[in-house]
Amino acid sequence: MADTENTTKGEDTSSESAEDLEGSLSLDDLDSAIAQEDPEFAASLDGIGPDDPKHVIYEEGIELEYRPEDELKLWTESTGWRAKAIKIFPFLPRISYFIKMKRTVARFAWQKWKAKARESIKSAPKNFLAWIKAQLAAFKGKIGEGLGVFKTYSLVKKLGFVGLVLVTGAAIFLGYRIGTKGLIGPDENLFVGSLAEWSQGQYIYDPAAQQESFYESTRTSQNVLLLRKLVANLKRSANSGDNPMGAFEFYVEGTVSEVVIEIKDRESEIEDLFLRTIEETTFDQAASGEGKRLLCDRLRKEVNKVLTTGFVRRIFIKNAIIKP
Structure with missing residues (x-):
């Protein structure tokens, strides 16, 4: 039995040596x-x-x-x-x-x-566009997730969530309103007490100093027109006769030269308006100084109603002849 084992071991050893030798020989004789x-x-x-x-x-x-x-x-x-x-x-x-x-x-x-x-500059538009797309995709995914979760809520929870959003928005608006303008705005004065609040500049002067009238300044054009003599009947009064009459000559001063030109062009119409107004004056009024002043004021108002350019500033009486 031992001989058999030795023989087997010897055969195995010899076979391995033969394989190694064959491998070495094959490498040597490869060329x-x-x-x-x-x-x-x-x-x-x-x-x-x-x-x-x-x-x-x-x-x-x-x-x-x-x-x-x-x-x-x-x-x-x-x-x-x-x-x-x-x-x-x-x-x-x-x-x-x-x-x-x-x-x-x-x-x-x-x-x-x-x-x-x-390279970064060249690829910046592409990278920015890719970043925008990624952000939009992520935002869309978050919205989808939120809607998915919201759909799982009951009706009571959904109504409560909507109410919470509305209350939060109202609270933010009220906070902004209180922080900027106040919950109730300040009282506004509907009447202007002084134009100084709206003026672009303010100048202080001494009232006791010598002043020059804005309208009567000799350095500005007067725009004065003398109308033709007007003869009109007056209303009777206690001191007048049966047929009182008056002859008047008036100076008309306009704010601008266009007013004088318009009155000259419409002189017949203006004279007729003056005559109708004078005829409503009584003899006693036309004879007194205060009555003449009131007559000029009435004439000014009536003329300004029919003018289309500017207005008449003042009317003066040059001559006034009153017949009782």
Whole structure:
């Protein structure tokens, strides 16, 4: 039994050794096997050899690497001011190398930042549009979730929620109203006590100083017109006879020149209006000074009713002849 086990173990060992040997032999004789099976492929493999020193593959890192030794070589081999300066200050190559490295790093960083900025600007509209779409989608999703939850509420809860929203809105409005204008606005005065509140400017003067009338100033045009003599019958009174009469000449002063022109154009109509007004005056009124003043005031009011441009400011009596 032992012999059988030994024999089996020996056979297994010998088989493993044979497999290893076969594998090593197959690797060693690979070139000959390839040459026998495919001579053309074997010939192409023979053409592959070590790198030609004259045709070295370019490596960017080697060419771009600038070492302190290169800077020192630049200063030592220079024939200009560098050669004189390095003799006095031998540490200048290290400083120069440090400055060049910092400048190179800064330049690369600036170019990198500029490229990123350019790319960011180009992609900004697309990114902003994508962000807007994402926000709208998220907002739409939240609204959908809220509506879904709201649908699950009972009728009482739905009415309570709507009432809460209305009460909250009313409270916000009242708070804003109270904070800005007050709940009840201030009382407004419907009557203007002084035009100073509405004026653009206020000027103070001394009432005791000499003043000039605005309407009677000699520096402004008077716009005065003398009407033709008017003869009219007067109403009888206690001091008059059976047929009292009066002859009058009036000065009419307008606010603007257009008033005088209109009265001149409509002189016949204005004279007829004056005559109808004078005929309503009694003899006693026409004979007294106060009556003449009241007559002029009545004439002014009647004329202003029919004028279309401006108005008459005053009416004066030039001559008045009263016959009892």
